[in-house]
Amino acid sequence: MNYREETLRHYAANPDVPVLILGGGVNGTALLRELALQGVNALLVDKADFVAGASSKSSRMIHGGLRYLENREFALVTESILERNRLLTNAAHYVAPLKTAIPLTSWFGGLLRSMLIFAGFKIRPGERGVVPVKFGLWFYDFVTRKNRKTPTHFITGKAEALRKMPAMRPDIVATATYWDAWITEAERLCIELIQDARCANAGSNALNYVRPRGLDGPAVVLEDQLTGQTVSVRPQVVVNAAGAWVDLANRDLGLDTDYMGPTKGSHLVVDNPELCRTLDGQMVYYQHADGRVCIVFPFMGKVIMGSTDIRIADPDTARCDEPEVQYMLDTLRGVLPNVEIRRDQIVHVFCGVRPLQASGSKVTAVVSRGHSIQTIEPDERRPFAVMSLVGGKWTTFRAMAEQSADAILARLAQPRKCRTDDMPIGGGHDCPVGDQQRKQFIARVAGQTGLSETRVADLLTRYGSRSETYARQAAAHAAAASGAADETPMKNLPDYSVGEIRRIAAEEYVQHLDDLVCRRSIIALLGRATEPALTELAAIAGAVLGWDSARQVAEVARALAELRMPS
Ligand SMILES: Cc1cc2nc3c(=O)[nH]c(=O)nc-3n(C[C@H](O)[C@H](O)[C@H](O)COP(=O)(O)OP(=O)(O)OC[C@H]3O[C@@H](n4cnc5c(N)ncnc54)[C@H](O)[C@@H]3O)c2cc1C
Numbered sequence: 305m306n307y308r309e310e311t312l313r314h315y316a317a318n319p320d321v322p323v324l325i326l327g328g329g330v331n332g333t334a335l336l337r338e339l340a341l342q343g344v345n346a347l348l349v350d351k352a353d354f355v356a357g358a359s360s361k362s363s364r365m366i367h368g369g370l371r372y373l374e375n376r377e378f379a380l381v382t383e384s385i386l387e388r389n390r391l392l393t394n395a396a397h398y399v400a401p402l403k404t405a406i407p408l409t410s411w412f413g414g415l416l417r418s419m420l421i422f423a424g425f426k427i428r429p430g431e432r433g434v435v436p437v438k439f440g441l442w443f444y445d446f447v448t449r450k451n452r453k454t455p456t457h458f459i460t461g462k463a464e465a466l467r468k469m470p471a472m473r474p475d476i477v478a479t480a481t482y483w484d485a486w487i488t489e490a491e492r493l494c495i496e497l498i499q500d501a502r503c504a505n506a507g508s509n510a511l512n513y514v515r516p517r518g519l520d521g522p523a524v525v526l527e528d529q530l531t532g533q534t535v536s537v538r539p540q541v542v543v544n545a546a547g548a549w550v551d552l553a554n555r556d557l558g559l560d561t562d563y564m565g566p567t568k569g570s571h572l573v574v575d576n577p578e579l580c581r582t583l584d585g586q587m588v589y590y591q592h593a594d595g596r597v598c599i600v601f602p603f604m605g606k607v608i609m610g611s612t613d614i615r616i617a618d619p620d621t622a623r624c625d626e627p628e629v630q631y632m633l634d635t636l637r638g639v640l641p642n643v644e645i646r647r648d649q650i651v652h653v654f655c656g657v658r659p660l661q662a663s664g665s666k667v668t669a670v671v672s673r674g675h676s677i678q679t680i681e682p683d684e685r686r687p688f689a690v691m692s693l694v695g696g697k698w699t700t701f702r703a704m705a706e707q708s709a710d711a712i713l714a715r716l717a718q719p720r721k722c723r724t725d726d727m728p729i730g731g732g733h734d735c736p737v738g739d740q741q742r743k744q745f746i747a748r749v750a751g752q753t754g755l756s757e758t759r760v761a762d763l764l765t766r767y768g769s770r771s772e773t774y775a776r777q778a779a780a781h782a783a784a785a786s787g788a789a790d791e792t793p794m795k796n797l798p799d800y801s802v803g804e805i806r807r808i809a810a811e812e813y814v815q816h817l818d819d820l821v822c823r824r825s826i827i828a829l830l831g832r833a834t835e836p837a838l839t840e841l842a843a844i845a846g847a848v849l850g851w852d853s854a855r856q857v858a859e860v861a862r863a864l865a866e867l868r869m870p871s
Contacts, residue, residue: 731768
């Protein structure tokens, strides 16, 4: 019996569970870990795959949020910068500093609008000049003055800025340069949070493709989306971490809430070597003529650019559409007018839904990115409280999980046993940081296992310090000509091996092929999920997951449909 069947059978026989978490995005998975570490048993269910929501569709910035300062969100920006700095250490395998340039076309521009927004007026921001931006960057540097993990900001005059980046729009007066951070394998970090939770506490469980289907007396009925079977659990607390779906998930519990005001945001991934060269390892953070702040940054040999911000009623309908593609190409032309992007260079698009709190504002950019916990107390029909996690950023997931866990611990009258501020996540444990340490790690592991240095470097980038365990399994396999890790390279993705894909399929809750290419790896994100690659992956994963040839074909078709480009 596999983990999924065992877990469902366990809850059918033992329906009492202290905490039921709905939603396996970064906030739900972080809460599962936080509770596990305090010795609290919890069951997390996601109606789709883990990380299928906003957490796999973000801009991948681990950032303070410069523009939120205009909205007087000093506490949010401070918390975000502190969490960013923690992630630079705790998730050093995936989170790294990102040098960022802001083109500025005036000295004092936007000052009046910034002041009006600061005073509480819900108006669209104007183009910000050197002075307001300098104020924000000074605040950034001030917050981290005692625990500096990134260099301080500086302003570069027009001539020097254009010398460094000749493709930049020529009407700038200066650029501001500062550092935030970015995350490579955001999806894998969430899977690692689940693995860490299960490792810390055998009573923690997580099931994807399971959703609530109403109440049965004091119990919540959960439906397995893969088989249609149901199981009822009796929680003491339900945490609704369903992101943009919070109100819809509450409806599944018979509750009518109106907490959310989601917006969709799309990104393009482009394969354009000239743009990559122009960016020279840094992000450009620029304002479009309509006031919207956009970003473009190099990502693992490709370039990610985005995003849009459009109100949406039903998060399940969110798709990147053709006008959004056009809009993003137009915004780039505004800042780097001489860089031409052909349509066939767009290798992937993705669209996510921001779980913003409900707001009357017509200007989505000024809606707070802060978070709150909304609690509905038990009543005579429903013996458990429902805590909804509303809003938030990727960057602040640990803080939000900590605050939610504290509220739950108070309810369960249990003490906090440990804190997670300084606790590494997954392959972030003992992960080599910086060029020197990385080189030493790669040379040592390659020397001890016989894998090439290039291969160990790839594994380190994907799995952090856990790459060493895999490399040792591969060495044992090579010695015995059998075992867990067959290092035969894939034909269509030669930097992945057959054993590596088998391991992911066997150990990381994969139910569908798109789970593997979209949320256990960045194969799809980098535009590498071609039909031949998907067919080969379906055969390798299918051998582990028991997919016959008809199922493999169906999985390839499902993945291709998920990855279809807008037209
Ligand atoms: C375009 C865009 C760009 C962004 N950029 C950044 C950025 O650069 N930096 C940053 O810090 N933040 C960014 N964010 C915000 C960040 O991505 C989100 O705040 C964060 O991912 C929210 O995580 P979550 O776990 O609350 O929600 P989600 O990741 O959306 O997870 C919710 C989960 O709940 C599941 N679910 C839904 N209904 C049910 C149900 N009834 N039962 C069980 N499960 C259910 C879904 O399948 C989903 O997996 C961005 C967001 C978007 C959309």
